[in-house]
Amino acid sequence: MTAKTIRPAGDAAPPTLHPLSRRIMHWINALAILLMIGSGWRIYDYYPALPINFGFPYAYTLGGDLSKSEALNNEDGLANALGWHFGAMWLLVLNLTAYLVIGFVSGHFRRDFLPLRVSAVFLDFIAALRFRLAHRLGEYNAVQKLLYWGVLLATIVTILSGLSIWKPVQFKELTWLFGGYEFARVVHFFGMAAIVGFIIVHVGLAVLVPSTLFAMIVGRGPHRHREHRP
Amino acid sequence: MTRLSLERQPLVTGIERRLFLRQTLSLGALALLTGCDISDQDSVQGVLRFMSRWNDRAQSWLFNRSRLAPTYAESDVVRDFRYNAYFPEDAVPRLSAADYRLELSGLIADKRPWTLERLHALPQESQITRHVCVEGWSMIGKWSGAPLGTLLEHVGADLTAKYVGYYCADGYYGSIDMATALHPQTIMAFGFADATIPAKYGFPFKIRIPTKLGFKNPKWVTTLYVTNRPTGDFWPDRGYNWFSGL
Numbered sequence: 001m002t003a004k005t006i007r008p009a010g011d012a013a014p015p016t017l018h019p020l021s022r023r024i025m026h027w028i029n030a031l032a033i034l035l036m037i038g039s040g041w042r043i044y045d046y047y048p049a050l051p052i053n054f055g056f057p058y059a060y061t062l063g064g065d066l067s068k069s070e071a072l073n074n075e076d077g078l079a080n081a082l083g084w085h086f087g088a089m090w091l092l093v094l095n096l097t098a099y100l101v102i103g104f105v106s107g108h109f110r111r112d113f114l115p116l117r118v119s120a121v122f123l124d125f126i127a128a129l130r131f132r133l134a135h136r137l138g139e140y141n142a143v144q145k146l147l148y149w150g151v152l153l154a155t156i157v158t159i160l161s162g163l164s165i166w167k168p169v170q171f172k173e174l175t176w177l178f179g180g181y182e183f184a185r186v187v188h189f190f191g192m193a194a195i196v197g198f199i200i201v202h203v204g205l206a207v208l209v210p211s212t213l214f215a216m217i218v219g220r221g222p223h224r225h226r227e228h229r230p
Numbered sequence: 231m232t233r234l235s236l237e238r239q240p241l242v243t244g245i246e247r248r249l250f251l252r253q254t255l256s257l258g259a260l261a262l263l264t265g266c267d268i269s270d271q272d273s274v275q276g277v278l279r280f281m282s283r284w285n286d287r288a289q290s291w292l293f294n295r296s297r298l299a300p301t302y303a304e305s306d307v308v309r310d311f312r313y314n315a316y317f318p319e320d321a322v323p324r325l326s327a328a329d330y331r332l333e334l335s336g337l338i339a340d341k342r343p344w345t346l347e348r349l350h351a352l353p354q355e356s357q358i359t360r361h362v363c364v365e366g367w368s369m370i371g372k373w374s375g376a377p378l379g380t381l382l383e384h385v386g387a388d389l390t391a392k393y394v395g396y397y398c399a400d401g402y403y404g405s406i407d408m409a410t411a412l413h414p415q416t417i418m419a420f421g422f423a424d425a426t427i428p429a430k431y432g433f434p435f436k437i438r439i440p441t442k443l444g445f446k447n448p449k450w451v452t453t454l455y456v457t458n459r460p461t462g463d464f465w466p467d468r469g470y471n472w473f474s475g476l
Binding site: 043044046047048049062063064065068069073074075078079080082083084086087090167168169170172175176181182185 | 267269270277278279281282284285292293294297298299300316360362363364365366367368440441465467468469470471475476
């Protein structure tokens, strides 16, 4: 057993919550996800995968001005969206791979996202609904842990279903796994929807607790965090 | 041990609704800013084109010449296959079977044009495969015809060359990589749905390539050529990816 070092409270520099590598990967991921979703929405609109009358407002899609595409190329604005999608996918996948490798090797996942217990998720969820859930910088509550695992899973499913749409011949086994070409598009859509759901909660909470946003930019909290530990 | 949430000191006590609203609004403003789409700027276009060329290389590396596109049962074939071109159906080229000649050019030893009768004499086969459009729709159809590779071998084409290009009666043009041209499922489809291919689907033939997106399946083909130089290509010249493999 090592003795605990007692630091004088208040005057020590706040601890680093997010190392530089993680912050860089976070913002690269944010950019890549925005590019993928924006362009993906336009691609969806050209031939919706769902059998319902639903489309994304043109202004929220990525791919440039429609009339410019028409004038320049006699092309209706899909080429740019596809260009973004198949360009940004490399950024997304390479960055995510680096994040996963570093996350496992450094112990970030084990330390910060585990253990995850059903009872803890339940209690923390109830507390969150009553606005009674504390947010300690650098420490993840059970609901957060669940959300991070969830969005990681959704991202991986979306990438794999995307690969199966992109290459239904070269990766035909993967396409088969996702229920064939047409159904893989539906899976890809709902994977995106799950990620968007996460982003809404994630950004909403960052607005509620701006110190988390601060920490993801400079690496540490705005001031030393006083915690009540029993 | 589960820590009780009640012990926790809520940081977000006394959220002022107005503050929250204001912060949300500024976030919304930020989101609107991203709406100033930069896609049309020259520098961005350059990046997109660079990535598209990178994807050409990646797809060409990924392409496996012996890997077959999935095939389907007769019952999967759609009955009313979609007509698709960049002009209306009444404008499709109507070529005469008797006058038709397939012109050959480029790195080909025997460049004598082929009549339709001679093309039909090549060994033929059928396939039921999925046609996948770059827009996202897909349809299963049945095509019959002669492998393009058989013709290329027959006329002494340089099979080590990089590209096989095509010109079509409607002004359409483009090219595919040699590996795809020699793929066993790449056929000159003289037949569609167990009948002669009709004008609207590409009579006298469409190059049916189930390992490529639909727009790389040219109809009303009048000229084939073999070359080592990158060629023009109708939709890639308008910003789409050249390789467009599946």
